[in-house]
Amino acid sequence: MEIRAGLSHALGAAENALGRARREEAAASARFDRVRAAAETRQRKLAAARDERLRSVEEWHGTELGALAGAAAGAADRAAPGAAGELWHSWEATPLPRAAELRIGQLLLPSAPEEAEPARPWQWNDPEKSGTAPDGAEPARPWQWDDPEGSGAAPEVPALVQLLDHGHVVVQGDRKLGDDVVAALLLRALGTSAPGSVQVIGYDPEHLGGGLAGFAALAPPKVLTFVAPNGLSALLDDLVGHVRRINETVLAGEYSSLRELHAATKRRPEPWRVAVLLGAGELNRHERTQLERLLRTGAACGVHLIVHGLAVDPGPGIECVTAAPGTDARMSSGGDLPVRLDPGPPQSVLTATCRQIAEAVAAGPAPVALDSLLPEPGEQWRESSATGLTAPLGDSPQGTRVLVTLSDYPPHALIAGPSGTGKTNLIYAWMGALASRYSPAELAFYLLDFKEGVSFARFAPGRRDQSWLPHVRLVGVNVNTDREFGLALLRFLGAELRRRADAAKQHEVTNLAELRAEDPDGVWPRIVAVVDEFQVLLAGRDAVTTEAVDLLEDLARRGRSQGIHLVLASQDISGIEALWGRPALVAQFTLRIALPRARRVLAEQNTAAESLPRYHAVVNSDSGAIEANQIVRVPAAGDREQWGALQHRLWRRLPAGERPPRLFDGDVQPRLADSPDFRALTAEDSPAPVALLGETIDVLSRSARTVLRRAPGRNLAVLGTRVDEACAVLATAGRSLAAQYSRDGARFSIACFDQDARAAAEALHARIPDCGWYDASNAEWLLEDVAVEATAAWPADRPHFVLLYAADAMPGGKAAGDQLRTVLRQGPERRLHVLGWWRGAGLLRDALGGPASRTDPIGAWVALDVHGSELAPFYPGTGAPNWYPRPWRALHFDRSVHRGAEVIIPYGAS
Numbered sequence: 076m077e078i079r080a081g082l083s084h085a086l087g088a089a090e091n092a093l094g095r096a097r098r099e100e101a102a103a104s105a106r107f108d109r110v111r112a113a114a115e116t117r118q119r120k121l122a123a124a125r126d127e128r129l130r131s132v133e134e135w136h137g138t139e140l141g142a143l144a145g146a147a148a149g150a151a152d153r154a155a156p157g158a159a160g161e162l163w164h165s166w167e168a169t170p171l172p173r174a175a176e177l178r179i180g181q182l183l184l185p186s187a188p189e190e191a192e193p194a195r196p197w198q199w200n201d202p203e204k205s206g207t208a209p210d211g212a213e214p215a216r217p218w219q220w221d222d223p224e225g226s227g228a229a230p231e232v233p234a235l236v237q238l239l240d241h242g243h244v245v246v247q248g249d250r251k252l253g254d255d256v257v258a259a260l261l262l263r264a265l266g267t268s269a270p271g272s273v274q275v276i277g278y279d280p281e282h283l284g285g286g287l288a289g290f291a292a293l294a295p296p297k298v299l300t301f302v303a304p305n306g307l308s309a310l311l312d313d314l315v316g317h318v319r320r321i322n323e324t325v326l327a328g329e330y331s332s333l334r335e336l337h338a339a340t341k342r343r344p345e346p347w348r349v350a351v352l353l354g355a356g357e358l359n360r361h362e363r364t365q366l367e368r369l370l371r372t373g374a375a376c377g378v379h380l381i382v383h384g385l386a387v388d389p390g391p392g393i394e395c396v397t398a399a400p401g402t403d404a405r406m407s408s409g410g411d412l413p414v415r416l417d418p419g420p421p422q423s424v425l426t427a428t429c430r431q432i433a434e435a436v437a438a439g440p441a442p443v444a445l446d447s448l449l450p451e452p453g454e455q456w457r458e459s460s461a462t463g464l465t466a467p468l469g470d471s472p473q474g475t476r477v478l479v480t481l482s483d484y485p486p487h488a489l490i491a492g493p494s495g496t497g498k499t500n501l502i503y504a505w506m507g508a509l510a511s512r513y514s515p516a517e518l519a520f521y522l523l524d525f526k527e528g529v530s531f532a533r534f535a536p537g538r539r540d541q542s543w544l545p546h547v548r549l550v551g552v553n554v555n556t557d558r559e560f561g562l563a564l565l566r567f568l569g570a571e572l573r574r575r576a577d578a579a580k581q582h583e584v585t586n587l588a589e590l591r592a593e594d595p596d597g598v599w600p601r602i603v604a605v606v607d608e609f610q611v612l613l614a615g616r617d618a619v620t621t622e623a624v625d626l627l628e629d630l631a632r633r634g635r636s637q638g639i640h641l642v643l644a645s646q647d648i649s650g651i652e653a654l655w656g657r658p659a660l661v662a663q664f665t666l667r668i669a670l671p672r673a674r675r676v677l678a679e680q681n682t683a684a685e686s687l688p689r690y691h692a693v694v695n696s697d698s699g700a701i702e703a704n705q706i707v708r709v710p711a712a713g714d715r716e717q718w719g720a721l722q723h724r725l726w727r728r729l730p731a732g733e734r735p736p737r738l739f740d741g742d743v744q745p746r747l748a749d750s751p752d753f754r755a756l757t758a759e760d761s762p763a764p765v766a767l768l769g770e771t772i773d774v775l776s777r778s779a780r781t782v783l784r785r786a787p788g789r790n791l792a793v794l795g796t797r798v799d800e801a802c803a804v805l806a807t808a809g810r811s812l813a814a815q816y817s818r819d820g821a822r823f824s825i826a827c828f829d830q831d832a833r834a835a836a837e838a839l840h841a842r843i844p845d846c847g848w849y850d851a852s853n854a855e856w857l858l859e860d861v862a863v864e865a866t867a868a869w870p871a872d873r874p875h876f877v878l879l880y881a882a883d884a885m886p887g888g889k890a891a892g893d894q895l896r897t898v899l900r901q902g903p904e905r906r907l908h909v910l911g912w913w914r915g916a917g918l919l920r921d922a923l924g925g926p927a928s929r930t931d932p933i934g935a936w937v938a939l940d941v942h943g944s945e946l947a948p949f950y951p952g953t954g955a956p957n958w959y960p961r962p963w964r965a966l967h968f969d970r971s972v973h974r975g976a977e978v979i980i981p982y983g984a985s
């Protein structure tokens with residue numbers, strides 16, 4: 076029982092314990108379920124929160140990266156515009172205003188992945204294996220590299236290197252790909268700068284220039300030069316020499332680099348020198364030192380190195396490019412970012428560009444604009460010419476302004492250059508620079524051009540443009556056959572010289588500066604007389620040359636102190652005998668300007684003009700001595716539009732009512748109606764009537780005249796066979812005489828014996844009121860009448876002018892001849908004057924009574940196509956006038972006033 080009781084007690088206890096344990100188990104299990112459910116909920120929440128956070132980070136990251144990539148691409152576009160960054164398929168050379176960064180490939184920027192995978196949210200996006208992330212991607216690198224070929228989304232960012240004006244490039248790694256980088260850099264550098272402004276020096280000892288074979292077209296114009304395999308030392312020394320020279324003379328302490336100089340002055344006096352060193356092997360100590368010097372100091376002076384296949388220590392300004400395929404390339408300025416290198420430039424682009432550059436360089440530099448010589452608009456007409464005239468003529472090759480002065484020293488200029496080298500252009504440029512600085516009260520131009528053509532006509536009002544250059548007082552064009560006009564100019568200047576010298580004497584001063592100080596109200600501009608192709612004036616051994624040289628010498632000697640400056644230009648002054656025969660004259664022309672290939676204008680040993688490039692000149696203000704050479708690049712001033720703009724600006728400054736310059740055009744027939752002398756004639760029944768005959772070849776447009784006073788010999792003969800000219804002279808004489816009389820104040824009779832002249836004679840007859848008309852049919856009436864009038868005793872109360880056309884054809888035989896002789900001899904004293912045209916000097920002689928007869932009844936004559944020798948009987952002394960007939964010119968001589976005959980131009984139809 077006891078046992079049973081014990082067992083049942085134990086059983087009961089065990090059941091209790093089991094029940095407890097079961098309850099505990101159920102409670103624990105319920106707790107476990109709760110905890111697990113809670114954990115799951117929390118986990119989900121956390122995952123949601125994490126995903127949310129990740130999404131926002133990603134979003135931010137994507138936008139930020141996109142913006143940064145966009146900014147980088149934009150900056151790259153600005154840093155490498157045009158040919159600096161364009162892809163090869165659409166590439167062409169586009170010179171830029173300043174040095175740009177140059178593209179060598181594409182920079183692979185990090186970007187957000189397209190789809191974020193929570194498990195492996197970051198990956199490298201390798202374009203080669205597009206889309207498949209490599210195993211073992213490093214979670215530590217949170218970026219993938221953006222490759223447009225892969226994603227196409229973000230803008231492309233080019234890989235740029237700085238070369239010109241900044242530094243040097245060292246290329247390492249794969250040889251072939253490195254060559255492509257060098258070629259791309261060179262081509263982009265050449266294509267972004269003006270032809271010739273980048274000079275390449277190649278050193279390629281391994282391939283002897285083969286590494287740069289694509290650039291061969293640049294060799295002839297010396298844009299590309301090669302250095303021999305043993306020439307590295309010399310090349311580096313040479314470049315170091317350039318750096319030193321540029322630092323000393325070009326930058327000269329004023330600027331720290333050529334880039335700064337260019338930014339400040341807009342000028343680039345030195346080219347960029349790019350030395351390409353391909354596989355230089357081992358450098359010796361000297362070479363190493365020089366190379367390091369260049370790497371340190373070259374860039375400021377435009378000396379740059381592209382080194383390939385030679386170890387160079389990294390340093391500031393040195394871009395190190397490691398060439399490798401795919402995305403394995405790197406550049407030092409890009410840090411860790413991979414670079415995908417561009418392929419090399421296509422052969423066709425390379426050769427076409429090089430050829431184009433070579434052609435442009437061979438054609439010479441592009442012209443500089445005239446505006447570069449002009450002062451700022453507000454500075455026009457501000458200068459005083461009291462002590463001289465100074466103006467820039469252009470820039471020297473070093474970029475400094477070259478000023479040219481005319482003053483007491485140097486007073487006069489001699490310009491020489493073969494045809495087409497730019498003499499006329501240089502004169503225009505110089506005139507433009509002067510005319511914009513000095514007002515017309517300070518400077519006056521007298522211009523004469525002996526060349527065929529009308530290059531100076533633009534300074535006078537023309538049909539197309541009514542403006543003129545305010546400083547110009549005289550323009551002579553087409554004067555190549557009228558050397559007398561050159562003489563007239565020199566005479567005029569001689570008279571002006573005397574006037575100035577007299578004024579100086581009066582004010583007790585010795586030169587223009589003092590005269591202007593003493594006479595502040597006087598107008599004493601400096602005079603610049605320009606004679607282009609002046610050798611024409613001095614050609615020939617005749618009276619014109621002799622007088623011209625005498626006048627020139629006097630002007631050259633005394634003009635300096637009176638502010639009269641001569642500028643003589645010629646194609647070839649070496650051939651001007653008259654000049655070299657007068658060393659004292661040449662010595663006065665101390666300012667010498669030589670254009671390319673000009674001869675003898677500089678001193679004998681001075682050969683600077685021989686090697687001058689196009690559009691350049693040597694300016695030398697010390698009679699051509701070598702030490703005084705200044706080389707200048709002359710701007711283009713020939714362009715009509717540019718010149719017109721300047722001329723208009725200056726012309727508009729003139730006060731209203733200013734007179735235009737006198738334009739003498741040898742090809743134009745003057746008109747009587749325009750003659751100031753003719754217009755001044757009034758009907759005053761003059762006792763000393765003036766017959767005008769034509770225009771004199773003179774600075775002032777005067778008319779040639781003969782005065783038909785009441786005195787023996789006051790008749791006029793026109794000699795020669797040229798009908799039109801003879802009729803023109805007689806018409807001028809008739810019209811001018813008629814203008815001096817009231818209706819009944821004088822009698823006019825016209826007799827015409829040549830059918831060819833009839834129309835002209837009738838036209839004159841119609842112009843003169845109450846004029847008698849005669850021809851072969853009634854000439855005897857006229858002769859009888861005038862013969863009686865010439866010998867009558869009654870007072871001669873009014874003059875009678877008899878105009879005979881083709882007097883040698885007058886009918887009536889000997890009787891008529893006698894009557895005419897009587898009239899010629901005795902008529903003038905009774906105010907009866909004959910103005911007759913004989914068709915030859917001999918015929919006039921016959922009319923006067925034959926070879927032995929006196930010629931004094933003919934006091935004045937106008938010869939047309941009659942040789943000087945035939946005129947000897949009508950010319951004083953033993954000689955004959957120097958006259959070779961030329962179209963529409965005549966020789967006039969009036970024995971009552973002339974020492975020698977003068978050339979005149981008949982007035983044309985008007």
Ligand SMILES: Nc1ncnc2c1ncn2[C@@H]1O[C@H](COP(=O)(O)OP(=O)(O)OP(=O)(O)O)[C@@H](O)[C@H]1O
Pocket residue numbers: 442443492493494495496497498499500501526646690691708709710711712713714
């Ligand atoms: N500095 C310059 N820049 C650009 N073009 C120029 C320059 N100088 C001259 N030229 C051009 O060269 C050509 C010849 O110039 P220009 O007429 O001045 O020469 P020239 O020596 O006077 O010749 P010629 O004696 O035959 O008249 C012209 O077409 C002119 O426009």
